[in-house]
Amino acid sequence: MTLVIKKINEEKLREFKAEAIxxxxxxxxxxxxAIDLWLNKVRDNEEREENNKVFEKMEREILSKYHDKYIVIAKGKFIGAYNTLEEVQEVLKKLNVSHAIVYNPSKDIKEEGEWLGGSLSL
Structure with missing residues (x-):
C-alpha cells in the first residue's frame, strides 16, 4: 500500500528514520x-477507564461484602473475590489482560497496574 503523509514535521521524520535504521x-x-504501540495504548486506556468505572460503581458493595478478600476487576467487569494474591495471579494469567484492579478492603490496598503476564507492575 502506498501512503502519502502531508504536513509532517521534517525534523521528527528524520529522527524517526534514523532510529529505525x-x-x-x-x-x-x-x-x-509505532501504529501498534499507539493502538495498544489507546486500548489500554479504554480498558483502564472501564475498570475504574466498575470499581466506582461497586465500591460500597465491595466494602460490605468482600472485606477480607482480594477483589479483581478486569476487562471492564468484576471478575471475583479471592483469598490470596496467588489466586489473583492465577486468575489474571488465565484472563490474559493488560490492566486490572486488585483491591483488599481489609488491608486498605487498592492496587491498579499493568498486568505483565506474571506480576503486577505498579
Whole structure:
C-alpha cells in the first residue's frame, strides 16, 4: 500500500528514520510498530477507564461484602473475590489482560497496574 503523509514535521521524520535504521528496521516496519504501540495504548486506556468505572460503581458493595478478600476487576467487569494474591495471579494469567484492579478492603490496598503476564507492575 502506498501512503502519502502531508504536513509532517521534517525534523521528527528524520529522527524517526534514523532510529529505525539504528534498530535495523525499514521505515515501513518502524511505522507499523509505532501504529501498534499507539493502538495498544489507546486500548489500554479504554480498558483502564472501564475498570475504574466498575470499581466506582461497586465500591460500597465491595466494602460490605468482600472485606477480607482480594477483589479483581478486569476487562471492564468484576471478575471475583479471592483469598490470596496467588489466586489473583492465577486468575489474571488465565484472563490474559493488560490492566486490572486488585483491591483488599481489609488491608486498605487498592492496587491498579499493568498486568505483565506474571506480576503486577505498579
Amino acid at each position: 539504528r534498530r535495523g528496521l525499514t521505515l515501513s516496519e518502524a511505522i507499523e510498530q
